[in-house]
Amino acid sequence: MSNSHTTRRGRLYFSLLWLAGCLACQQSSAQKGDTTAPPHPVTDTSKPQSLTTLPVDLPEWSDTDSNPQLAGRPVTIVPQIQNQISRFIRNGGSPISALVMINVKTGEILAMAQGAPPARWGAETHSALHIGFPTASLFKTVVAATAFEIADIDTEATLSMFGGCSHVNPRGIWPPVESNKPNQGLSLRRAYGNSCNGFFAKLAVNRLGLGPILNMAKRLGWNNQSLAADFMMPASPLREPSATSSSIHTIGKFAAGFGSVSISAVHAAWQESVIANNGMAIPVRLFKDTPVGVPSQGTRVFEESTAINLKRIMDSTVMDGTAKHAFSRGRLRLLRTEVGGKTGTLTGNHPQGLTTWFAGIYPLEDPEIAVAAVVMLENLWKFKATNLAAESIMAYYDYRNGPDSPMKTARKSAAHEAAR
Numbered sequence: 001m002s003n004s005h006t007t008r009r010g011r012l013y014f015s016l017l018w019l020a021g022c023l024a025c026q027q028s029s030a031q032k033g034d035t036t037a038p039p040h041p042v043t044d045t046s047k048p049q050s051l052t053t054l055p056v057d058l059p060e061w062s063d064t065d066s067n068p069q070l071a072g073r074p075v076t077i078v079p080q081i082q083n084q085i086s087r088f089i090r091n092g093g094s095p096i097s098a099l100v101m102i103n104v105k106t107g108e109i110l111a112m113a114q115g116a117p118p119a120r121w122g123a124e125t126h127s128a129l130h131i132g133f134p135t136a137s138l139f140k141t142v143v144a145a146t147a148f149e150i151a152d153i154d155t156e157a158t159l160s161m162f163g164g165c166s167h168v169n170p171r172g173i174w175p176p177v178e179s180n181k182p183n184q185g186l187s188l189r190r191a192y193g194n195s196c197n198g199f200f201a202k203l204a205v206n207r208l209g210l211g212p213i214l215n216m217a218k219r220l221g222w223n224n225q226s227l228a229a230d231f232m233m234p235a236s237p238l239r240e241p242s243a244t245s246s247s248i249h250t251i252g253k254f255a256a257g258f259g260s261v262s263i264s265a266v267h268a269a270w271q272e273s274v275i276a277n278n279g280m281a282i283p284v285r286l287f288k289d290t291p292v293g294v295p296s297q298g299t300r301v302f303e304e305s306t307a308i309n310l311k312r313i314m315d316s317t318v319m320d321g322t323a324k325h326a327f328s329r330g331r332l333r334l335l336r337t338e339v340g341g342k343t344g345t346l347t348g349n350h351p352q353g354l355t356t357w358f359a360g361i362y363p364l365e366d367p368e369i370a371v372a373a374v375v376m377l378e379n380l381w382k383f384k385a386t387n388l389a390a391e392s393i394m395a396y397y398d399y400r401n402g403p404d405s406p407m408k409t410a411r412k413s414a415a416h417e418a419a420r
Contacts, residue, residue, distance in 0.1 A: 052231045052287070054126055056118050060086075074288040076108035084395035085113045085388075092383045096351055096376035098127035099392050100269040104276040104367050107285045107293050111392065112266070115375075121351045128265040131234045133355050133374050136344030137195045137257040138268060139217075141275075141310065141359075143204055144192055146216045148309040149302055151207050155312045158185035159203060165196035168256050170249045193316025195343060201252030210243050210251050219301050220271050222261065227270065228283035228299075230290040236263040257344060268359040268372035272341070275314075276367035278307040311364050314340025323358060326386035335393055338363035341371075343386060351376060358389040362396075369396055 052071070061068040061079040068075050085099050097115035102108065114127035123130045147153045165186075191199035204213060221227050222238035239260035241250050253259065266284065274281045279302045282293035317323045318336050322343040327336035341360020348355045359372040373389040375381075 051229070054129065054231050054286070056124075056126055057114075058112060058126065070287075075286055076103075076110065076288055077112060077286070078110045078399060080399045081392075081395045082111045082113055084398065085111055085392050088383075088388065088391045088395075089113060089115045093380065095378055095381060096121050096127065096353075097374060097385075097388060098130070098265040099371065099373045099388055100128050100265045101392055101396065102269045102273050102284065102370045104273040104361070104370050105295070107273070107282045109266075109284060109286045110369065110396065112286075113392075123351075125234065127374075129232075129234060131236050131262050131264045131267075132348065132350035133262055133264065133357075134344075134346040134348040135236075135257060135259075135261040135263045136346035136355065136357055137197075138263065138342055138344045138357050138359055139255070139257040139259070139261055140192060140195065140200050141271070141342050142217050142220060143200050143208065143213055143255050144188065144313065145220075145302055145306050145310060146208050146212050147188070147203060148306040149216070150212050153188065153207065155189045155309055156187045158187050159191075159199055159206075161186050161196070161198055161202075165191070165194065165198050168197050168201040168249065168253045168258065189313040189316050192313045192342070193319070193321030195317075195322050197253075197256040197258075201256045204255030205248050205252050208255075210241060210246075210254075213255060214240055216302070217261075220274070221267055222263075227267070228281070228293075229266075229285075230283065231286050233266060233284070234264065236267045237261070257346065262348075265372045265374050268357070268374075269370050272359050272361050272370035272372060274301045275307050275310050276361045276370055278304040311340060311361075314342065314360060315364055317341050317343060317360070323386040323389075326358075326384070326390045332390050332394060335362070335390065338365070339390075339393060340364045341389070353378060356385040358385040360389065362393050369393070 058077075059068070059070065061077070061082070063080050063083055065079045068077055068079055081101065089097055089099075094115040099111060099113045100109065101111040103110055112126065112128045118125065118127055118130070123132070186196060186199055188199075188203075190196075204210070217238055218224070222236050225235045227233050227235070241254050241259065270281070270284055277295040277298065279300055280295045280298040281301050282295055282298040283290075285292070315337075318327050318339045318341065323341065327333065327339060339360055339362050341358055344355075344357035346355055347353065354377040356375050356377060357373070361367040361370050371389050371392055373385040373392065375383065375385040375388055377384065
């Protein structure tokens with residue numbers, strides 16, 4: 001027992017000595033001054049307070065303004081493009097709408113226009129940032145990208161169709177054995193251009209599965225609170241179907257674009273810029289004093305081969321698909337062989353009504369811009385999202401090529417012919 005007490009006393013004694021030494025060191029450091037610099041605090045760039053919150057309405061800059069500014073900071077918006085798009089929207093009655101144009105090489109926003117004031121229809125942000133618009137058939141791009149990335153499928157791969165394209169029929173579209181009859185087959189390229197719902201439902205259920213599609217959607221920014229931008233960009237919401245309790249019909253409709261998935265115009269334009277940059281994502285910039293990103297130093301979202309295959313099917317939407325008519329009038333015909341994209345149409349709840357989309361890139365061979373247009377079709381309407389996107393692309397080239405550009409010459413010739 002005595003040895004035990006002695007050992008405990010010894011431990012206590014040395015503990016007291018160690019504590020006294022530490023106190024002495026601290027006093028010495030305080031008297032001399034600590035020459036070791038404290039570590040720099042880590043800045044969390046994803047925090048909302050580090051980013052600019054954009055106003056509900058952007059200023060109106062004149063066409064001659066070479067240095068447009070917002071809250072004292074120069075912006076990347078090109079007033080000539082912005083104003084030409086805004087005039088088209090006003091001439092069409094200013095419906096609930098938004099247009100975003102991005103320079104895919106730098107991430108600069110060249111235009112961010114809107115129609116009806118957000119306060120009129122209950123939005124709390126600029127219309128281009130509103131995340132309540134239903135994604136609709138823009139989601140088919142997610143399914144197509146998944147198919148190219150994980151399945152042994154190419155742009156001309158066919159599926160036999162039973163039940164048609166317009167609806168995801170609960171019966172008859174899920175047979176595991178494909179038909180050998182050529183007239184019952186539909187290629188992925190044609191299904192994409194014509195937005196065939198039954199095709200993408202069947203592709204998702206029979207060839208892909210829910211998990212890989214959700215993974216691709218996450219990579220493309222849904223439910224992502226930290227998409228790279230120099231302003232506050234709300235996260236687009238996606239409600240996942242249950243992998244264990246959802247029916248085949250539910251998962252098929254989700255893949256075809258009928259799920260509880262919403263998106264903003266700026267997010268949709270960012271997704272198109274990823275395709276344009278062969279799967280690489282760079283930050284979106286609205287302010288000129290933000291460092292410029294380049295595709296080669298961006299973040300890879302999907303494989304380069306996936307982006308190449310997407311470009312190969314995107315032209316079908318404009319050439320002979322759901323956007324054909326928008327690019328078949330007058331001077332816009334000059335664009336139709338070089339534009340690629342995807343349309344979408346679905347009734348939404350916030351705002352309530354029929355929502356139309358076009359998201360795409362120009363030109364397909366060596367993309368320069370990505371555009372996303374959303375337009376609500378109200379009681380009286382004069383244009384859809386495809387028309388707004390087509391006009392915005394022409395506005396870009398009117399600006400880029402100057403007053404004597406071939407496009408403007410063709411425009412004058414078309415007007416002269418119409419007058420005759």
